[in-house]
Amino acid sequence: MQQVRNHYAILGVPKNATSEEVKKSFRKLARQYHPDVNPGDKTAEEKFKDINEAYNTLSDQTKRAEYDLQLFGKEKRRSSRGRDTIPRNGNGDGSNNYYRQDSDFWKFKNFSPGNSKRIKIVKPSHSGRRDVEAKLNLPLEKAYQGGRERIRLEDGRSLEVEMPSGMIDGQKIRLKGQGLDGGDLYLKISLATHPYFKLQGTDIFCRIPVTPSEAILGESIEIPTIDGLVKMTVPKGVRSGQRLRLANKGYPDGNGSRGDQLVEIQIAIPSEINEEELELYQKIRERETFNPRQNFF
Numbered sequence: 001m002q003q004v005r006n007h008y009a010i011l012g013v014p015k016n017a018t019s020e021e022v023k024k025s026f027r028k029l030a031r032q033y034h035p036d037v038n039p040g041d042k043t044a045e046e047k048f049k050d051i052n053e054a055y056n057t058l059s060d061q062t063k064r065a066e067y068d069l070q071l072f073g074k075e076k077r078r079s080s081r082g083r084d085t086i087p088r089n090g091n092g093d094g095s096n097n098y099y100r101q102d103s104d105f106w107k108f109k110n111f112s113p114g115n116s117k118r119i120k121i122v123k124p125s126h127s128g129r130r131d132v133e134a135k136l137n138l139p140l141e142k143a144y145q146g147g148r149e150r151i152r153l154e155d156g157r158s159l160e161v162e163m164p165s166g167m168i169d170g171q172k173i174r175l176k177g178q179g180l181d182g183g184d185l186y187l188k189i190s191l192a193t194h195p196y197f198k199l200q201g202t203d204i205f206c207r208i209p210v211t212p213s214e215a216i217l218g219e220s221i222e223i224p225t226i227d228g229l230v231k232m233t234v235p236k237g238v239r240s241g242q243r244l245r246l247a248n249k250g251y252p253d254g255n256g257s258r259g260d261q262l263v264e265i266q267i268a269i270p271s272e273i274n275e276e277e278l279e280l281y282q283k284i285r286e287r288e289t290f291n292p293r294q295n296f297f
Contacts, residue, residue, distance in 0.1 A: 007054035030156030130180035166252035202259030
């Protein structure tokens with residue numbers, strides 16, 4: 001007879017444990033043996049996989065019924081029907097729709113435990129079929145590009161989500177069947193504060209420093225955009241605070257068009273200069289005719 005692993009023993013619950021008891025034990029053990037908590041510990045990693053496998057079986061009423069027949073036999077299972085071993089209403093604690101087993105999660109080639117996004121479920125409903133909402137904070141570039149994103153919920157589950165491009169603050173992404181008891185999971189997107197970009201509608205605003213000579217003489221300089229570095233011409237005599245516009249380098253509007261990038265010029269004064277530069281500045285001051293204060297009096 002084929003040896004069957006005891007999922008009840010792995011989770012530390014009795015064979016007649018309720019759905020809630022199974023879930024509670026799973027969450028406790030998942031936090032204890034999570035690879036993020038035990039980096040480089042292969043034993044903990046294998047234990048974490050065993051816990052996931054056990055929960056995947058015992059949280060689904062159909063799988064649990066079949067498993068009980070294998071583990072205990074027909075007679076023993078018949079005698080244990082007095083308690084809520086298998087939920088009769090089909091809702092249990094979440095079933096297979098709530099948890100997707102992913103035994104190859106730690107082999108994902110572009111993933112490292114420290115870089116995953118851990119998000120917290122913040123607004124469960126209280127009906128039988130429970131939709132839940134979770135907040136997901138994304139960098140502006142990631143929200144713009146979209147693509148696959150590995151996320152981890154507070155209960156230890158990991159999901160790989162295909163993100164659409166051009167996501168906006170407050171947008172919700174529906175993950176069908178990933179809520180509680182067959183409900184859905186809604187990811188509410190929030191955009192992280194960017195070090196130099198700021199959304200203004202569909203326009204992207206940023207400040208770019210230039211040297212005094214670049215401002216006076218004009219120059220072609222590289223500036224960052226959400227598409228990468230691009231060349232921009234700084235016109236001669238540009239003023240500090242003046243705004244230049246890069247057409248169609250802003251954020252998508254959802255209708256196939258994009259806003260612009262607004263670039264505010266900031267003339268930067270060097271804090272330290274060498275002797276040769278100092279001499280040149282002194283010569284300029286001796287010869288310059290421009291007086292910015294001539295109309296003050």
